[in-house]
Amino acid sequence: MDESSSGVASRLRLSMRGEDMQTNSSRRRLIKCGLAATVALVTGFGTLVASTQSKAAGNPYNLIDPSVISVGTMGDAKPYVFTDANGNFTGFDAELFRDVARRLGFKDEQVVFTGQEFSALLPSVASGRFDVAVAAIGTTAERKKTVDFSDGYLAGYLSIISADPALTSNESTAGKRIGVIQGTLQEIYAEKNLKGDIVKFPDNNTAVAALNNGTIDGHFTDYESAKQYVERYKNLKITMNVPSFDAPAGFVVKKGNDAFREALNKALHEAMDDGTWKRLHEKWFPGTPMPDQYLPKK
Known part of the structure; x- marks a missing residue:
């Protein structure tokens, strides 16, 4: 049996109101989700900032281990x-x-x-x-x-220690083998100014051992270390000093x-x-x- 046009219109209006209610409900859920996400983001950022500040406060010098x-x-x-x-x-x-x-x-x-x-x-x-x-x-x-x-x-000063008293200048090292500690100011100076062959060592003790067994003719080191070695080995003397005040x-x-x-x-x-x-x-x-x-x- 056919419906009247007014009945159809009434059901259509009810249907549309239902859809509007569903749409509004969905929008409200989206807004709530958005607000929750924003709050979580702000809270997370605040926690990150607080954590970073706490870490900085606990390790102000950026040490590998803040307690050591x-x-x-x-x-x-x-x-x-x-x-x-x-x-x-x-x-x-x-x-x-x-x-x-x-x-x-x-x-x-x-x-x-x-x-x-x-x-x-x-x-x-x-x-x-x-x-x-x-x-x-x-x-x-x-x-x-x-x-x-x-x-x-x-x-301080840079010095040559040697059993050869003739090693008194840059020029006097020509034809000689001069030891240095690798990576030091002495190495930089020696390679630029000394005329002899530069022999690199990991430390002073190894270089002085080579000096005492004749492998090298002189060892170019800092003045204070040189003093210690000539006191220990009476055959060695400080034969040359070079000031190094430009690189404290x-x-x-x-x-x-x-x-x-x-x-x-x-x-x-x-x-x-x-x-x-x-x-x-x-x-x-x-x-x-x-x-x-x-x-x-x-």
Whole structure:
């Protein structure tokens, strides 16, 4: 039986209202989902920020382990840094750095020294193996391409030790074999200025052993180390000294770790201003001149 046109219209209106209600309900669900997602996003971002801030607060110097300063160094660079009879690291650089670390709030047992070859120190800091390298490391423009340095804390001389008293100048090394420690300022200077053949060694002890057995004719090292070896081996003498005040030693940190570098600088200058640097220098380098800029302000 046919329906009247008014009945059809009535059912159509009811159907449309039903669809509108379903659409509005769907829209409300979408809005709720959107709001929930936004809240979750904001909450997640806030949590991430808080976590990052907490991490920064707990590790302000961006250390590998925030409770420890990992130090790369050498074990045979007396009097700068070396191991004593008990295997402990000591020397001017080691004592100075421990003092600086105390000023940053670290106890001595939280400063962990690890010895290795000099040539590996800067790459180890750059790669994140160590937080800092401490071994009377001269500051140069070339080195600063890969790592950062603290302010300078030591300057001195480069020296040749030899049983041959004739090795007194750059020119006198012609035809001779001269040892250097790989990666040092001595190597840079020797390759540029000495006339002899340059022989590279991993450390001073190996080079001096080669000097004593006649493999090389002289060893080019820093003045303070040279003094130690000529005291130990009476056949050896310091035959030449070259000033190296243009590349003062600094603590080496990872490129871009400004927070740690600036903290080291602040503590380092405090050690200079209160006379700690002077006391340690007199202990380890008796009689050696001290630059005015490293002494307490009058």
